[in-house]
Amino acid sequence: MANIILTVMRFDPEFCSAMNIRYSRETVAHLRRLGFTVGHFDRRREPKGVKQKEGSSLEWGVRDVLRRSRGVPDFIYDVAMSEKNR
Numbered sequence: 001m002a003n004i005i006l007t008v009m010r011f012d013p014e015f016c017s018a019m020n021i022r023y024s025r026e027t028v029a030h031l032r033r034l035g036f037t038v039g040h041f042d043r044r045r046e047p048k049g050v051k052q053k054e055g056s057s058l059e060w061g062v063r064d065v066l067r068r069s070r071g072v073p074d075f076i077y078d079v080a081m082s083e084k085n086r
Contacts, residue, residue, distance in 0.1 A: 003059045039065035039073035043080040
C-alpha cells in the first residue's frame with residue numbers, strides 16, 4: 001500500500017492515504033452511481049520487466065491509470081484480479 005500511496009503522491013501530493021476494498025461489480029457500480037470517479041488497469045497488459053520484479057505490479061497499474069486519467073480517481077481496481085473474484 002505504501003508504494004501505491006507514493007505513486008499517487010507523485011501525481012498529486014494532496015493524497016496521503018489509501019484503502020484496500022474487496023472488489024465486486026456491484027461495489028463499482030454503486031460507487032459510480034454515487035458520483036465517485038473510478039479507474040482501472042489490467043494486469044494482463046503489464047510489461048514483462050514489471051512482472052518479474054516482486055511487488056511492482058500494483059505500482060505499475062496505478063501509474064498506468066494516473067497517466068490515462070485527468071486527475072486521481074477516487075477508486076482504482078485491477079481488471080485481471082477482479083476477474084478472479086467472480
